[in-house]
Amino acid sequence: MNQLLNRTLLYYAFLATTLLLLSAPLFYSQMQRLYIDDVDEAINLRREEFQRYHLPLLQKKEVAIWNKYNRDIWILPDTITQPVGQIQEAVFLDTLHQEWEPYRVLYDRIAINRQPFMLRIRINLVESEDLIKALVKLYIGLLVVLSGVLFVLTRVVSKRLWKPFYDTLHQIEKFNIEQPALPVFPDTAIMEFKQLNTGLISLINANLKAYQRQKEFTENAAHELQTPLAVFQSKLDLLLQHPSLLEEQAAIIASLYETASRLSRINKNLLLLAKLGSRQFYERQAVEVGTIITEVLPYFTEQAQQKNLHIQTHLPDQPVWVQAHKGLLEIMIHNLFLNAIRHNVASGSISLHLIQKQLTINNTGETIPLEEELLFERFAKTSSHVQSSGLGLAIVHQICQLHGWQVMYQFPNQQHQFTVNF
Amino acid sequence: MKILIIEDEEALAQSIVAYLKEQNYRCELAGTFREAQYKIQLYDYDCILLDLMLPGGDGLRLLGELKKLNKQEGVIIISAKNSLEDKIEGLQIGADDYLAKPFHLSELSARIYSLIRRKQFANRNLIQVNELQIDLLAKVVTVKSEAVSITKKEFDLLLFLIGNKNRVISKSALAEHLSGDMADMLDNYDFVYAHIKNLKKKLSDAGLPDYIKTLYGMGYKWEA
Numbered sequence: 001m002n003q004l005l006n007r008t009l010l011y012y013a014f015l016a017t018t019l020l021l022l023s024a025p026l027f028y029s030q031m032q033r034l035y036i037d038d039v040d041e042a043i044n045l046r047r048e049e050f051q052r053y054h055l056p057l058l059q060k061k062e063v064a065i066w067n068k069y070n071r072d073i074w075i076l077p078d079t080i081t082q083p084v085g086q087i088q089e090a091v092f093l094d095t096l097h098q099e100w101e102p103y104r105v106l107y108d109r110i111a112i113n114r115q116p117f118m119l120r121i122r123i124n125l126v127e128s129e130d131l132i133k134a135l136v137k138l139y140i141g142l143l144v145v146l147s148g149v150l151f152v153l154t155r156v157v158s159k160r161l162w163k164p165f166y167d168t169l170h171q172i173e174k175f176n177i178e179q180p181a182l183p184v185f186p187d188t189a190i191m192e193f194k195q196l197n198t199g200l201i202s203l204i205n206a207n208l209k210a211y212q213r214q215k216e217f218t219e220n221a222a223h224e225l226q227t228p229l230a231v232f233q234s235k236l237d238l239l240l241q242h243p244s245l246l247e248e249q250a251a252i253i254a255s256l257y258e259t260a261s262r263l264s265r266i267n268k269n270l271l272l273l274a275k276l277g278s279r280q281f282y283e284r285q286a287v288e289v290g291t292i293i294t295e296v297l298p299y300f301t302e303q304a305q306q307k308n309l310h311i312q313t314h315l316p317d318q319p320v321w322v323q324a325h326k327g328l329l330e331i332m333i334h335n336l337f338l339n340a341i342r343h344n345v346a347s348g349s350i351s352l353h354l355i356q357k358q359l360t361i362n363n364t365g366e367t368i369p370l371e372e373e374l375l376f377e378r379f380a381k382t383s384s385h386v387q388s389s390g391l392g393l394a395i396v397h398q399i400c401q402l403h404g405w406q407v408m409y410q411f412p413n414q415q416h417q418f419t420v421n422f
Numbered sequence: 423m424k425i426l427i428i429e430d431e432e433a434l435a436q437s438i439v440a441y442l443k444e445q446n447y448r449c450e451l452a453g454t455f456r457e458a459q460y461k462i463q464l465y466d467y468d469c470i471l472l473d474l475m476l477p478g479g480d481g482l483r484l485l486g487e488l489k490k491l492n493k494q495e496g497v498i499i500i501s502a503k504n505s506l507e508d509k510i511e512g513l514q515i516g517a518d519d520y521l522a523k524p525f526h527l528s529e530l531s532a533r534i535y536s537l538i539r540r541k542q543f544a545n546r547n548l549i550q551v552n553e554l555q556i557d558l559l560a561k562v563v564t565v566k567s568e569a570v571s572i573t574k575k576e577f578d579l580l581l582f583l584i585g586n587k588n589r590v591i592s593k594s595a596l597a598e599h600l601s602g603d604m605a606d607m608l609d610n611y612d613f614v615y616a617h618i619k620n621l622k623k624k625l626s627d628a629g630l631p632d633y634i635k636t637l638y639g640m641g642y643k644w645e646a
Binding site for chain 1: 431
């Protein structure tokens with residue numbers, strides 16, 4: 001995972017390193033230049049001092065002695081050919097350590113007792129090397145420490161600085177459009193976060209409004225359909241009373257009845273879907289799941305007999321209590337049961353397992369696993385089953401969402417399996 | 423027996439009238455709130471069917487008025503708003519029953535039958551149908567003072583059939599009646615046949631003629 005803070009720190013570290021690598025040679029060469037300027041200045045100073053204080057008093061015979069007791073200012077014969085009057089780099093042999101060392105050197109023509117000589121002033125650069133190296137080390141050390149401090153500071157400050165952002169993120173992750181609870185963003189003094197929060201709240205509100213409108217539309221549409229359906233069905237009831245009905249006509253009426261009840265089933269389910277999440281379903285009470293299963297079992301056994309299905313239930317000895325809306329929990333169990341009956345094969349089986357916090361329903365059926373993505377969608381046609389409105393599992397899914405339960409589909413050993421984790 | 427049908431949907435009201443007339447009920451119609459108000463104040467009925475969404479007012483207000491007038495009519499709410507709140511509110515204000523649209527006319531008829539019997543026999547819950555004596559409270563059926571052992575479902579079925587005497591009841595209406603809350607999810611009506619068969623057998627064992635007629639496998643009728 002690429003976390004924001006880690007990213008920030010990575011940039012910092014990269015920048016600091018680059019700065020170090022680039023600046024160290026620059027710093028070094030700057031130091032070097034400064035030092036050489038210094039040395040050159042010292043050489044010029046010595047030349048002036050020599051010219052002013054020593055040269056007027058110097059005798060020709062004293063030259064050898066002078067050279068004997070001076071290390072860096074020598075008077076040489078004028079046979080030496082070197083550029084005069086400008087300071088240059090040169091190396092001389094350090095006789096003590098037998099190694100060459102860098103010097104700054106100045107040659108100058110002088111006259112002693114009217115005889116020309118060559119003056120050589122030099123200063124060793126060895127100390128400067130060490131000094132510069134030490135300085136660069138110090139500098140790098142300083143930079144490293146600085147980077148480290150920056151690093152820690154960034155971590156701490158960013159963590160605190162970005163806290164509102166993370167709070168907001170956390171709130172949004174928890175948000176569910178089905179739930180009435182609007183996310184409450186903590187107050188923040190930082191303008192951008194304030195903007196983010198206001199933006200999010202207006203976005204959420206707009207979405208909620210749209211969602212609400214869509215729900216209302218569905219609800220109203222379903223309502224409006226109820227009355228014509230009622231008329232339709234009542235006319236069928238009247239038609240059925242005709243004493244002169246022929247068998248074929250009766251068959252047509254029977255299939256119209258079936259259509260009418262399918263229509264009204266779809267309608268009722270749509271209404272339920274539209275209403276899920278409205279206030280009337282917020283109440284929660286402690287419900288014992290096993291009891292509900294035991295209550296509806298005879299009815300489903302009766303339904304299953306038509307297909308010659310074998311129903312097995314495994315209920316635990318301990319009661320399984322959940323906090324739920326009783327009616328919705330019942331609907332969920334009905335739908336799961338019915339689904340297992342509806343999509344089963346003749347002489348198949350259904351087994352239901354209830355343990356603490358988990359309900360599993362297995363059933364035989366088509367030997368191809370269903371597509372889980374589509375399964376809980378509204379009007380998902382996962383089978384060619386004519387009776388199926390494709391809303392039952394969507395309702396199960398919504399009910400689970402509403403209670404914060406998890407519903408899963410799997411296909412172990414050629415059986416369809418639905419699991420609800422309470 | 424007089425019934426007032428307060429329903430603004432003309433076609434549905436007409437269907438209800440046509441069905442109930444054959445059951446020897448006298449029906450009157452009211453299509454608006456005002457009309458209903460007027461009729462309630464002037465006449466007495468045995469039973470009132472009340473749609474909640476009326477032109478001119480909320481049907482629930484009519485319920486309040488009935489209570490104020492101290493009327494004894496049994497009221498069945500018939501509403502397209504199949505919401506729990508409505509149902510609870512309606513029953514609290516004093517309706518006796520609540521039927522969500524769309525419903526089967528046979529279901530309506532059976533409920534009217536039960537309601538009127540409950541109101542009429544407030545003290546004795548016994549009704550006599552042909553050779554049958556039915557105790558509504560104890561849910562006991564006796565034939566020539568012999569009790570017939572009967573399951574709860576069979577008892578429901580019997581009352582449903584009797585409440586629709588001489589009318590053809592569709593298989594789906596029976597199935598939905600027997601399934602109650604689960605009716606919305608029915609796939610298969612064949613289980614109705616099993617219950618009918620058992621009931622027929624018990625009644626004929628008790629020495630009753632065969633009152634229950636099967637029609638083309640699409641419906642049943644209590645013929646007497």
